[in-house]
Amino acid sequence: MSRISDCFRHLAARHKTALIGFITAGDPEPGITVPLMHAMADAGADIIELGVPFSDPMADGPVIQRANERALRHGVSLRDVMDMVREFRMGNQDTPVVLMGYLNPVEALGYAAFASQAKDSGVDGVITVDMPPEEAGEYLTAMRSEGVDAIFLLAPTSGQQRISGICKAASGFVYYVSLKGTTGAATPVIGEVAAKVSEIRKHTNLPVGVGFGIKDPESAQAMAQVGDAVIVGSVLVSKIENSLDDPQAITPAVVRILSDMRSAMDLI
Amino acid sequence: MPISSRNDYHDLPDQGGHFGPYGGLFVAETLMEPLAELRAAYERYMGDADFLAELDNDLASYVGRPSPLYFAERLSRETGGARIFLKREDLNHTGAHKVNNTVGQALLAKRMGKTRIIAETGAGQHGVATATVAARLGFECVVYMGAVDIARQEANVYRMKLLGAKVVAVDSGSRTLKDALNEAMRDWVTNIDNTFYIIGTVAGPHPYPVMVRDFQSVIGREARQQIFAQAGRGPDALVACVGGGSNAIGLFYPFLSDEGVGIYGVEAAGEGLATGRHAAPLCAGKSGVLHGNRTYLMQDENGQIIETHSISAGLDYPGVGPEHAWLKDTGRASYVAVTDEEALDAFHQLTRTEGIIPALESSHAIAFATRLAAGMTPDQIVLVNLSGRGDKDMHTVASLDGIKI
Numbered sequence: 091m092s093r094i095s096d097c098f099r100h101l102a103a104r105h106k107t108a109l110i111g112f113i114t115a116g117d118p119e120p121g122i123t124v125p126l127m128h129a130m131a132d133a134g135a136d137i138i139e140l141g142v143p144f145s146d147p148m149a150d151g152p153v154i155q156r157a158n159e160r161a162l163r164h165g166v167s168l169r170d171v172m173d174m175v176r177e178f179r180m181g182n183q184d185t186p187v188v189l190m191g192y193l194n195p196v197e198a199l200g201y202a203a204f205a206s207q208a209k210d211s212g213v214d215g216v217i218t219v220d221m222p223p224e225e226a227g228e229y230l231t232a233m234r235s236e237g238v239d240a241i242f243l244l245a246p247t248s249g250q251q252r253i254s255g256i257c258k259a260a261s262g263f264v265y266y267v268s269l270k271g272t273t274g275a276a277t278p279v280i281g282e283v284a285a286k287v288s289e290i291r292k293h294t295n296l297p298v299g300v301g302f303g304i305k306d307p308e309s310a311q312a313m314a315q316v317g318d319a320v321i322v323g324s325v326l327v328s329k330i331e332n333s334l335d336d337p338q339a340i341t342p343a344v345v346r347i348l349s350d351m352r353s354a355m356d357l358i
Numbered sequence: 359m360p361i362s363s364r365n366d367y368h369d370l371p372d373q374g375g376h377f378g379p380y381g382g383l384f385v386a387e388t389l390m391e392p393l394a395e396l397r398a399a400y401e402r403y404m405g406d407a408d409f410l411a412e413l414d415n416d417l418a419s420y421v422g423r424p425s426p427l428y429f430a431e432r433l434s435r436e437t438g439g440a441r442i443f444l445k446r447e448d449l450n451h452t453g454a455h456k457v458n459n460t461v462g463q464a465l466l467a468k469r470m471g472k473t474r475i476i477a478e479t480g481a482g483q484h485g486v487a488t489a490t491v492a493a494r495l496g497f498e499c500v501v502y503m504g505a506v507d508i509a510r511q512e513a514n515v516y517r518m519k520l521l522g523a524k525v526v527a528v529d530s531g532s533r534t535l536k537d538a539l540n541e542a543m544r545d546w547v548t549n550i551d552n553t554f555y556i557i558g559t560v561a562g563p564h565p566y567p568v569m570v571r572d573f574q575s576v577i578g579r580e581a582r583q584q585i586f587a588q589a590g591r592g593p594d595a596l597v598a599c600v601g602g603g604s605n606a607i608g609l610f611y612p613f614l615s616d617e618g619v620g621i622y623g624v625e626a627a628g629e630g631l632a633t634g635r636h637a638a639p640l641c642a643g644k645s646g647v648l649h650g651n652r653t654y655l656m657q658d659e660n661g662q663i664i665e666t667h668s669i670s671a672g673l674d675y676p677g678v679g680p681e682h683a684w685l686k687d688t689g690r691a692s693y694v695a696v697t698d699e700e701a702l703d704a705f706h707q708l709t710r711t712e713g714i715i716p717a718l719e720s721s722h723a724i725a726f727a728t729r730l731a732a733g734m735t736p737d738q739i740v741l742v743n744l745s746g747r748g749d750k751d752m753h754t755v756a757s758l759d760g761i762k763i
């Protein structure tokens with residue numbers, strides 16, 4: 091059993107929806123990331139998604155683009171990100187960690203080396219935004235042989251056939267991108283998301299996470315009634331960005347919004 | 359992978375858009391179905407007689423095709439060696455080869471019922487060529503351009519605005535062409551329902567590399583007929599500059615099976631390959647994935663894309679079309695690089711000897727062609743793609759000469 095499926099099983103037993111918090115590793119500087127991950131877990135994040143900085147984050151909106159740029163100014167590499175996870179694991183054995191990034195840094199390291207180093211450092215799942223299942227043969231083999239979950243995205247534009255194929259390739263959970271757009275874009279329409287999520291459920295028993303455009307406790311609560319996990323990123327990263335002049339304020343600001351979301355989600 | 363028969367070059371890409379290990383389709387899920395729709399429309403209309411007739415008519419009456427093949431007699435004499443012929447893409451409407459592709463993609467957009475066109479641009483040539491066809495067909499048009507490029511290509515920015523396009527400055531990353539492409543992709547993912555993204559070179563996810571190649575191949579088809587008609591024989595060598603690689607593949611593709619023809623793509627060596635300040639992924643980069651395809655890239659050891667440098671904004675791109683990556687690995691084409699300084703010398707030489715002011719991009723091809731021709735004999739032929747005219751580069755060249763215009 092992977093940490094991710096354990097996590098969803100425990101939550102389901104308590105009729106709770108997972109809250110997944112995303113930050114970009116090394117934003118605004120590498121030293122803050124591990125303590126921030128611990129604080130996020132304490133504030134009610136069930137899974138932590140760590141963005142791997144990339145020079146060309148094509149699927150991200152301006153907030154996460156700037157986070158990538160801040161981290162890259164410190165030269166944060168894929169190896170560095172895995173080292174951060176290793177350090178996090180020294181104090182936390184339970185909270186799943188998922189890396190989310192783009193393919194080229196993974197190609198530069200090599201699929202097999204990446205999968206084994208990820209496993210070694212305590213990474214549980216990997217989302218590679220620009221790696222569709224069609225191209226993922228060797229990548230999937232590498233992830234599976236190390237027992238790292240390969241998580242794939244589904245989108246409003248995904249038709250039946252793609253949904254079915256992607257659900258077959260995926261493990262851990264599937265990530266439904268709730269709107270046509272980049273990260274941090276407009277708020278998704280709940281009815282449309284609900285319809286698509288129930289369509290996805292016909293193809294898989296994996297948990298379905300919903301992300302993109304969830305900005306506040308209200309939208310987190312609404313999405314929690316639809317998905318098995320609510321994924322929030324840009325709103326956390328913008329809290330970091332708003333506190334660049336006062337780094338002490340970063341962790342409390344991220345903790346506050348996460349706890350507010352957690353409480354709102356727990357009301358349902 | 360060995361090439362088992364000469365026709366193999368024309369069997370690529372495969373269904374998934376692969377040229378050997380290169381190409382493919384590496385994008386976020388939201389774009390997968392829209393790209394499948396584009397592929398289906400493209401395949402359908404490339405076999406549709408009405409579409410092809412309309413395309414041919416536009417290429418003739420709007421672009422001004424066929425473009426001449428010109429024997430550069432004084433340049434050849436000054437070089438002393440092979441005869442140099444120039445394929446005059448600089449004489450096209452809007453001044454470069456870029457319009458061959460935008461006319462084709464815009465017709466496809468019309469057939470697909472799209473109402474809004476977006477594009478990325480570096481030098482502004484593709485942006486102008488896109489704004490031009492958008493004006494003609496009545497499309498809304500948005501062009502993404504790096505803030506750095508906007509500053510160095512003011513005239514083209516103004517041309518796009520005159521044509522009714524909105525030019526959006528891109529302030530992320532290195533603020534050049536690659537970032538403009540990222541931003542155009544972000545727009546596309548957000549406005550898929552009504553928007554057609556016209557990519558300006560043979561990069562991007564499948565089907566863009568094959569689609570742009572097919573629209574640009576008119577260059578090589580014409581050149582092949584023209585050289586036989588004018589010289590009674592085929593060329594010994596083809597030379598074209600390579601940014602993303604669209605003018606080059608347009609010339610090369612119809613000649614790939616002509617075994618005796620040497621094929622040379624010329625990348626931008628900038629301040630010199632050894633300085634690291636260049637834009638030559640085929641000569642000095644390594645394989646990776648960017649902008650939807652696998653190809654040679656300029657990147658660091660961690661897989662981050664690094665900034666490029668070239669005197670010509672149109673060559674200032676860290677990737678290259680995947681078919682070129684394949685032609686390099688198979689050995690069918692050779693890729694070389696020319697520095698800013700050598701390109702500038704060629705710019706002046708062609709202007710002086712032939713009364714043709716070339717684009718700085720094309721000047722890279724001229725520079726290598728004269729070097730190559732000098733080692734050949736007068737019965738031999740070097741055919742160069744003169745991809746664009748130099749009007750847009752007046753400011754750059756003048757300021758290097760210390761003149762403000």
Ligand SMILES: Cc1ncc(COP(=O)(O)O)c(C=O)c1O
Pocket residue numbers: 454455480481482483484558559560599600601602603604605606671672673717719720745746747
């Ligand atoms: C005149 C000219 N030649 C060449 C290029 C490079 O593009 P490609 O390699 O796709 O032909 C450009 C790009 O802007 C250009 O304007």
